[in-house]
Amino acid sequence: MNYTNRFKSFIKKPHNVILVSLAIILSYLTIVPMITIILDTFTVHQSELMRVKGAAVGDFTLYHWTKVLFSSASRKIFYEPFLNTMVVSFGTCFIAITLGGMMAWLVTRTNLRFKGILSTLFIFPYIMPSWTLAMAWLNFFQNSLVGGSPGIFTALTGIETANWFAYGPFPIIVVLGLHYAPFAYILIGGILRNMDANLEEAALILKASRAKIMRKITIPIVLPAMLSTFLLVFSSAMSAFAVPAFLGTSVRYQVLTTQMYRTLNGLNPGYGYIMALLMIIIGVFILGINHHIVGSRKSFTTITGKSSNISLINLRGMTTPLSYLLLILISMVCIVPLFSFALESFIMEPGNYSFDNFTTLFWIGSGSPEIANGEPGILRNPSIFTGLWNSLRLSVLVAFISGSMGILAGYAIVKKKNSRLSAFVNNLAFFPYLMPSMAFGAIYLSMFAVRRGFIPPLYGSFALLVLVGAVKYLPFASRASVGAMHQLSNEIEEAAAIQGIGWGKRMLRIIIPIQKASFLSGYLLPFISCMRELSLFILLVTPSTRILTTMLFQYNEKGWSQYANAINLLIVLFVVLSNTAVNRLTGASIDKGIGGQ
Amino acid sequence: MPQIILKNITKRFGSAVAVDNLNLVIDDREFLTLLGPSGCGKTTTLRMIAGLETPTEGDIYIDDVCVFSAERGIDISPDKRNVGFLFQNYALWPHMTVYKNIAFGLENMKWDKERIHARVYELLEMLRIEEYHDRYPAELSGGQQQRVAIARTLATGPKILFMDEPLSNLDAKLRMEMRTELKRLHAETDSTFVYVTHDQLEAMTLSTNICLLRNGLLQQYAPPLEVYHTPSNVFVADFVGSPNINMIEVSGESVNLDEVKLSNEQVRMLFVPTSSSFSITKGQKLFLGIRPECIAITEEGPLSGEIYSTLPSGMETIVKIDVDGLLLTCVVFGGVDFAMGEQVNISFTSEHIVLFDQATERNIATGKLM
Incomplete structure (x- = not known):
């Protein structure tokens, strides 16, 4: 066969066309930005002219690197935030895995009560925006030491909270830990549920004690999943922006992301790009380790068994008290924050919880000049409605694009598995997951600030938000879809192909309907993530394109916490309701998308 | 112990x-x-x-x-x-x-x-x-x-x-x-x-x-x-035995001392029990259970039919015989092959033929067929 014919037969197969197009598009949208960001770390920017003596914009310089890594200021600029990031990330992992792992074990292996409701509630913090708990924390525990009003806790008990308890690493770790615990719960729970109970029974028959079975059998077997969880939580915690921004800023506790926000938004974008680059490198490194662990020869991904045979461990007298205790604790984390938002948004003067201080001003007031520059209440505030409208159409567009791309990508990747092209596209589609959102936003900011070929300068446009969101959330959709396609045997499509049914019809009438739930998760996850995303968009929005989350952040920065609380309540309710609605209607759910059962 | x-x-x-x-x-x-x-x-x-x-x-x-x-x-x-x-x-x-x-x-x-x-x-x-x-x-x-x-x-x-x-x-x-x-x-x-x-x-x-x-x-x-x-x-x-046992619906009648006359459209035979004695009412519905190896293809026999199918596996051959619409399975040792439609005679050679009651499905007796 000559090359022309070979090419013709290659291009005849839809999955080859998809793979080639995705390879080109995604290279442009992920690899080119990487190169841009590397170049940016060596370039003089407009705002840096003052610092770099005698240079013009665009000149090559080593100033950023030496300043960030090897100068007297490096400690403050880079090393301290880096160390803080590590402390926060490790602490978060510890809490998330301990809580999530324990919960997973209790739900899958014991006769705990209220498993259904506990499980649903436990996942709640992951569905809510990450700063929800941070804001709730402030609502409850903030003190008047760093300026500002005392929280509900102080109002109720009269005890002033200590600074270390109210702000800085401790609350950041606790809040992020709680936020990512569901992640660990879903991943570890999935393994425990799939893990053959016979493996534990076999040890029991050989007279091993419960403790020994746990130590020698259960934990080693779930260890790869735990490590995987650890790495994913670690990279997520590392790139978390909102929580450290809410809880750390007032005591000047900087992590890499908050530092990046300061520098990129301020006078030293070069510093920011270096931090972004370093975070991406750490992310890639973590992915490498993860691949290594999952691919090792002790891997057990093929374990299946009669899981119905699981004999649940009887907690005996502990069952009821423990069940109620968990129910109360989890409700406190999931439901009480919402009440605090509602409460805070009705209070005139922050910190004063007496009845005559209540007001509906921030919801339906027309705005008075002495409060918050005359900003009207959020239910009659046109800029809030612009924000809501922007958030909604952004999320819908992003979900549609990344969900559909994900389906195609998953289809083509699995169809041509074991080929180099497929592996390449698979990695490209996953790559945005590793980029810290803030850094990703920064790259697109730098890349599309100018005309690129036929693409006009996109800065300030809504299209840029859609583009960055669609690429950033593609990994969610493509992973859900790769998983779904793996479960589908090739013969199912071939049976249709042999009857002469065209590719489009095969996709629409056979493949998509069969794996409907998984594919829908691939749309739902980007939608919800986008609805609550802050750090990805914060560098890119302009007043005309602002969205709810960035408005919330701005209100909070200005100290108008009532508005922030009210908006937050809106976002949480919206996200939870849409998740529940989609779940009820289609069976798709957020936990299915990230590897749960 | x-x-x-x-x-x-x-x-x-x-x-x-x-x-x-x-x-x-x-x-x-x-x-x-x-x-x-x-x-x-x-x-x-x-x-x-x-x-x-x-x-x-x-x-x-x-x-x-x-x-x-x-x-x-x-x-x-x-x-x-x-x-x-x-x-x-x-x-x-x-x-x-x-x-x-x-x-x-x-x-x-x-x-x-x-x-x-x-x-x-x-x-x-x-x-x-x-x-x-x-x-x-x-x-x-x-x-x-x-x-x-x-x-x-x-x-x-x-x-x-x-x-x-x-x-x-x-x-x-x-x-x-x-x-x-x-x-x-x-x-x-x-x-x-x-x-x-x-x-x-x-x-x-x-x-x-x-x-x-x-x-x-x-x-x-x-x-x-x-x-x-x-x-x-x-x-x-x-459940036990492969190929499956032949189950023939018959109605019975006690004759002589403890023998049973079995009959249906195709078969008329006498069942002689080797187990303990029993009695059945006249016209009682019964199942006659005959293992495939208890049926022999012989020169002469009480029944004749035509070959429905043969499945020779080398060591043995499973033969299905059509006796006026009643399909019987038998096993012949060795690689014998028959032509489909060939006329053969069969006889029952074993003492392990079982009689069940149709209503209770219980075993009534084992014995041989005459």
């Missing part, structure tokens, strides 16, 4: 009854098979004896010790029942090497290193898997995994061994080979084996006693050949 006794064991899952009032006595060194179609409660029974499942009612004794009693609230945990268990999917620990898998139980019994080493190698040798000692389970074939699982179960030398369909994941050739080895193992280890299978051939060839279950109810508890030749009811007769 370890004897296992089950008294009035019942297991309910919610409202579904998995095992219904089961009574069994399993003697020392027996090879007992729990046989039945899927969902009949055999695995549940095995798991209850091992202590992995809790019966709803009844008592279980192992070696004269009561290990479970619903009434007295006794429930000894599996690790204290001194039994071994071989799981259907082997349940090898994926994170341990073959050596570690086998040594785990011994380490648990606090044996010293050298003794463990010697014992593990003894087993590796016995099951011919020495060269795989440092492999992980994922790197072994199904048959090798199975051997490792057996070695792990045998390592601690349990006097009672439970096996839950251990051969069902193997291919036909390997299964055949493993059957031989299991039977040898039973003789060599001097232990009691309780074996679960849905494969009647496995039960027939391996066991000293078969316990046949259906929907949680005991159907028959007897040695294999007895189950084969004198099945207690129509279900047992049909």
